[in-house]
Amino acid sequence: EIVLTxxxxxxxxxxxxxxxxxxxxxxxxxxxxxxxxxQKPGQAPRLLIYxxxxxxxxxxxxxxxxxxxxxxxxxxxxxxxxxxxxxxCQQYGSSPNTFGQGTKVxxx
Amino acid sequence: xxxxxxxxxxxxxxSETLSLTCTVxxxxxxxxxxxxxxxxxxxxxxxxxxxxxxxxTKYNPSLKSRVTMSVDTSKNEFSLKLKSVTAADTAxxxxxxxxxxxxxxxxxxxxxxxxxxxxx
Numbered sequence: 001e002i003v004l005t006x007x008x009x010x011x012x013x014x015x016x017x018x019x020x021x022x023x024x025x026x027x028x029x030x031x032x033x034x035x036x037x038x039q040k041p042g043q044a045p046r047l048l049i050y051x052x053x054x055x056x057x058x059x060x061x062x063x064x065x066x067x068x069x070x071x072x073x074x075x076x077x078x079x080x081x082x083x084x085x086x087x088x089c090q091q092y093g094s095s096p097n098t099f100g101q102g103t104k105v106x107x108x
Numbered sequence: 109x110x111x112x113x114x115x116x117x118x119x120x121x122x123s124e125t126l127s128l129t130c131t132v133x134x135x136x137x138x139x140x141x142x143x144x145x146x147x148x149x150x151x152x153x154x155x156x157x158x159x160x161x162x163x164x165t166k167y168n169p170s171l172k173s174r175v176t177m178s179v180d181t182s183k184n185e186f187s188l189k190l191k192s193v194t195a196a197d198t199a200x201x202x203x204x205x206x207x208x209x210x211x212x213x214x215x216x217x218x219x220x221x222x223x224x225x226x227x228x
Binding site for chain 1: 151154155168169202204207214215216218219220221
Protein backbone atom coordinates (compact mmCIF):
# COMPACT_ATOMS: atom_id res chain seq x y z
CA GLU A 1 0.00 0.00 0.00
CA ILE A 2 1.06 3.62 -0.52
CA VAL A 3 2.39 5.31 2.61
CA LEU A 4 1.80 9.06 2.85
CA THR A 5 4.19 11.09 4.99
CA UNK A 6 3.06 14.58 5.99
CA UNK A 7 5.41 17.30 7.13
CA UNK A 8 5.86 19.11 9.31
CA UNK A 9 4.02 17.40 12.12
CA UNK A 10 3.12 20.76 13.61
CA UNK A 11 3.20 24.21 12.03
CA UNK A 12 3.14 27.21 14.38
CA UNK A 13 1.92 30.34 12.61
CA UNK A 14 -0.01 33.57 13.18
CA UNK A 15 -3.21 34.73 11.48
CA UNK A 16 -2.45 36.36 8.16
CA UNK A 17 0.62 34.21 7.52
CA UNK A 18 1.05 31.73 4.71
CA UNK A 19 0.98 28.00 5.48
CA UNK A 20 2.54 25.35 3.27
CA UNK A 21 1.92 21.70 4.13
CA UNK A 22 3.64 18.77 2.46
CA UNK A 23 2.45 15.24 1.65
CA UNK A 24 4.95 12.80 0.19
CA UNK A 25 3.93 9.38 -1.17
CA UNK A 26 6.04 6.21 -1.02
CA UNK A 27 5.22 5.63 -4.70
CA UNK A 28 3.63 7.62 -7.48
CA UNK A 29 -0.04 8.46 -6.94
CA UNK A 30 -2.03 7.39 -9.94
CA UNK A 31 -3.76 10.21 -11.89
CA UNK A 32 -2.79 12.65 -9.09
CA UNK A 33 -5.63 11.14 -7.06
CA UNK A 34 -4.90 13.04 -3.88
CA UNK A 35 -7.21 14.89 -1.52
CA UNK A 36 -6.78 17.22 1.45
CA UNK A 37 -9.08 17.46 4.47
CA UNK A 38 -9.39 19.83 7.41
CA GLN A 39 -10.34 18.42 10.80
CA LYS A 40 -11.19 20.40 13.92
CA PRO A 41 -11.39 18.85 17.41
CA GLY A 42 -14.46 16.67 17.87
CA GLN A 43 -15.49 17.05 14.21
CA ALA A 44 -15.35 14.89 11.12
CA PRO A 45 -12.85 15.73 8.38
CA ARG A 46 -14.02 18.24 5.77
CA LEU A 47 -12.99 17.86 2.13
CA LEU A 48 -10.93 20.82 0.88
CA ILE A 49 -9.13 19.65 -2.26
CA TYR A 50 -9.50 16.67 -4.59
CA UNK A 51 -7.55 15.53 -7.65
CA UNK A 52 -4.55 17.33 -6.12
CA UNK A 53 -5.67 20.84 -7.07
CA UNK A 54 -9.46 21.10 -7.40
CA UNK A 55 -11.27 22.92 -4.61
CA UNK A 56 -14.35 21.24 -3.19
CA UNK A 57 -17.68 23.05 -3.16
CA UNK A 58 -17.73 26.05 -0.85
CA UNK A 59 -14.00 26.06 -0.06
CA UNK A 60 -12.44 29.57 0.00
CA UNK A 61 -9.84 30.34 -2.63
CA UNK A 62 -7.16 30.93 0.01
CA UNK A 63 -6.84 27.13 -0.01
CA UNK A 64 -4.90 25.70 -2.95
CA UNK A 65 -3.37 22.34 -3.75
CA UNK A 66 -0.53 21.45 -6.06
CA UNK A 67 1.86 18.67 -6.92
CA UNK A 68 2.08 15.44 -8.86
CA UNK A 69 3.67 12.02 -8.72
CA UNK A 70 4.94 11.61 -5.17
CA UNK A 71 5.06 15.20 -3.91
CA UNK A 72 2.01 17.26 -3.08
CA UNK A 73 1.33 20.38 -1.08
CA UNK A 74 -1.52 22.34 0.41
CA UNK A 75 -1.13 26.11 0.71
CA UNK A 76 -3.25 28.45 2.78
CA UNK A 77 -2.41 31.89 1.45
CA UNK A 78 -3.44 33.92 4.51
CA UNK A 79 -4.44 32.09 7.65
CA UNK A 80 -7.78 32.99 9.15
CA UNK A 81 -8.53 32.16 12.82
CA UNK A 82 -10.85 29.34 11.73
CA UNK A 83 -8.05 27.65 9.72
CA UNK A 84 -6.17 26.45 12.80
CA UNK A 85 -6.83 22.72 12.67
CA UNK A 86 -5.35 19.38 11.61
CA UNK A 87 -4.93 18.71 7.90
CA UNK A 88 -4.89 15.22 6.37
CA CYS A 89 -3.91 14.08 2.90
CA GLN A 90 -5.45 10.98 1.28
CA GLN A 91 -4.54 9.08 -1.87
CA TYR A 92 -7.24 7.21 -3.76
CA GLY A 93 -5.29 6.18 -6.83
CA SER A 94 -4.36 2.77 -5.42
CA SER A 95 -6.14 0.29 -3.22
CA PRO A 96 -6.33 0.46 -0.30
CA ASN A 97 -6.91 4.20 -0.07
CA THR A 98 -4.57 5.60 2.58
CA PHE A 99 -4.22 8.76 4.66
CA GLY A 100 -1.21 10.61 6.00
CA GLN A 101 -0.76 11.03 9.73
CA GLY A 102 -1.79 14.69 9.67
CA THR A 103 -0.24 18.14 10.13
CA LYS A 104 -1.47 20.36 12.94
CA VAL A 105 -1.56 24.09 12.22
CA UNK A 106 -1.47 25.85 15.59
CA UNK A 107 -1.36 29.43 16.84
CA UNK A 108 2.16 30.73 17.30
CA UNK B 109 -28.61 18.21 1.54
CA UNK B 110 -27.37 14.70 2.18
CA UNK B 111 -26.47 13.92 5.79
CA UNK B 112 -25.03 10.78 7.39
CA UNK B 113 -25.57 9.58 10.94
CA UNK B 114 -23.77 6.68 12.59
CA UNK B 115 -25.43 4.67 15.34
CA UNK B 116 -24.51 1.71 17.49
CA UNK B 117 -23.09 0.69 20.87
CA UNK B 118 -20.31 2.83 22.26
CA UNK B 119 -18.81 -0.03 24.27
CA UNK B 120 -17.95 -3.50 23.00
CA UNK B 121 -16.28 -6.33 24.91
CA UNK B 122 -13.06 -7.90 23.63
CA SER B 123 -13.62 -10.84 21.25
CA GLU B 124 -17.18 -9.69 20.50
CA THR B 125 -18.57 -8.10 17.33
CA LEU B 126 -18.75 -4.35 16.75
CA SER B 127 -21.92 -3.37 14.85
CA LEU B 128 -22.64 0.08 13.45
CA THR B 129 -25.24 1.52 11.10
CA CYS B 130 -25.08 4.65 8.96
CA THR B 131 -28.37 6.26 8.00
CA VAL B 132 -28.46 8.44 4.89
CA UNK B 133 -30.93 11.33 4.95
CA UNK B 134 -31.71 14.09 2.48
CA UNK B 135 -30.92 11.93 -0.53
CA UNK B 136 -30.88 8.42 -1.93
CA UNK B 137 -28.28 5.81 -1.10
CA UNK B 138 -28.38 4.82 -4.77
CA UNK B 139 -25.52 5.20 -7.31
CA UNK B 140 -22.92 6.05 -4.67
CA UNK B 141 -20.17 4.13 -2.90
CA UNK B 142 -20.25 4.31 0.89
CA UNK B 143 -17.26 3.89 3.15
CA UNK B 144 -16.42 3.17 6.74
CA UNK B 145 -13.34 4.97 8.07
CA UNK B 146 -11.93 4.91 11.59
CA UNK B 147 -9.57 7.04 13.64
CA UNK B 148 -7.97 5.68 16.84
CA UNK B 149 -7.52 8.31 19.56
CA UNK B 150 -4.71 10.70 18.63
CA UNK B 151 -3.94 8.83 15.42
CA UNK B 152 -4.56 9.04 11.69
CA UNK B 153 -7.47 7.90 9.56
CA UNK B 154 -7.83 4.35 8.23
CA UNK B 155 -10.24 3.25 5.49
CA UNK B 156 -12.05 0.05 6.49
CA UNK B 157 -13.77 -0.49 3.16
CA UNK B 158 -16.73 0.40 0.99
CA UNK B 159 -20.11 -0.90 -0.09
CA UNK B 160 -22.03 0.00 -3.23
CA UNK B 161 -25.80 0.52 -3.10
CA UNK B 162 -26.23 -2.72 -5.03
CA UNK B 163 -24.28 -4.64 -2.39
CA UNK B 164 -20.82 -4.95 -3.88
CA THR B 165 -18.02 -4.55 -1.33
CA LYS B 166 -14.29 -4.05 -1.05
CA TYR B 167 -12.43 -4.23 2.24
CA ASN B 168 -9.00 -3.11 3.43
CA PRO B 169 -6.80 -6.24 3.31
CA SER B 170 -5.60 -5.51 6.86
CA LEU B 171 -9.17 -5.99 8.18
CA LYS B 172 -10.73 -8.15 5.49
CA SER B 173 -10.92 -11.34 7.55
CA ARG B 174 -13.00 -9.62 10.26
CA VAL B 175 -15.20 -7.18 8.30
CA THR B 176 -18.66 -7.53 6.82
CA MET B 177 -20.64 -4.66 5.29
CA SER B 178 -24.25 -4.71 4.18
CA VAL B 179 -26.78 -2.28 2.74
CA ASP B 180 -30.55 -1.86 3.12
CA THR B 181 -31.80 0.41 0.35
CA SER B 182 -35.38 0.32 1.69
CA LYS B 183 -34.15 2.01 4.89
CA ASN B 184 -31.49 4.11 3.13
CA GLU B 185 -28.81 2.75 5.42
CA PHE B 186 -25.68 0.62 5.40
CA SER B 187 -23.92 -1.27 8.15
CA LEU B 188 -20.54 -2.45 9.42
CA LYS B 189 -19.74 -5.55 11.43
CA LEU B 190 -16.22 -6.08 12.79
CA LYS B 191 -15.75 -9.36 14.62
CA SER B 192 -13.25 -10.50 17.24
CA VAL B 193 -12.47 -6.97 18.37
CA THR B 194 -9.53 -6.02 20.58
CA ALA B 195 -8.44 -2.81 22.27
CA ALA B 196 -6.70 -1.87 19.00
CA ASP B 197 -10.15 -1.45 17.44
CA THR B 198 -11.00 1.39 19.82
CA ALA B 199 -11.60 4.40 17.59
CA UNK B 200 -14.01 6.97 16.27
CA UNK B 201 -15.85 5.31 13.40
CA UNK B 202 -17.07 7.47 10.51
CA UNK B 203 -19.26 6.68 7.56
CA UNK B 204 -18.58 8.71 4.44
CA UNK B 205 -19.70 9.05 0.82
CA UNK B 206 -17.34 8.79 -2.12
CA UNK B 207 -17.81 11.78 -4.39
CA UNK B 208 -19.24 11.62 -7.91
CA UNK B 209 -20.35 7.99 -7.81
CA UNK B 210 -16.83 6.64 -8.26
CA UNK B 211 -15.66 3.62 -6.26
CA UNK B 212 -12.40 5.32 -5.36
CA UNK B 213 -12.25 9.06 -4.90
CA UNK B 214 -12.30 11.70 -2.20
CA UNK B 215 -14.91 11.57 0.55
CA UNK B 216 -17.23 14.55 0.17
CA UNK B 217 -19.80 13.85 2.90
CA UNK B 218 -19.04 12.48 6.36
CA UNK B 219 -21.07 11.46 9.36
CA UNK B 220 -20.25 13.11 12.67
CA UNK B 221 -18.52 9.95 13.87
CA UNK B 222 -19.20 7.63 16.78
CA UNK B 223 -16.69 6.61 19.43
CA UNK B 224 -16.43 2.88 20.02
CA UNK B 225 -14.41 1.62 22.97
CA UNK B 226 -13.37 -2.01 23.28
CA UNK B 227 -13.13 -2.91 26.95
CA UNK B 228 -14.38 -5.50 29.38
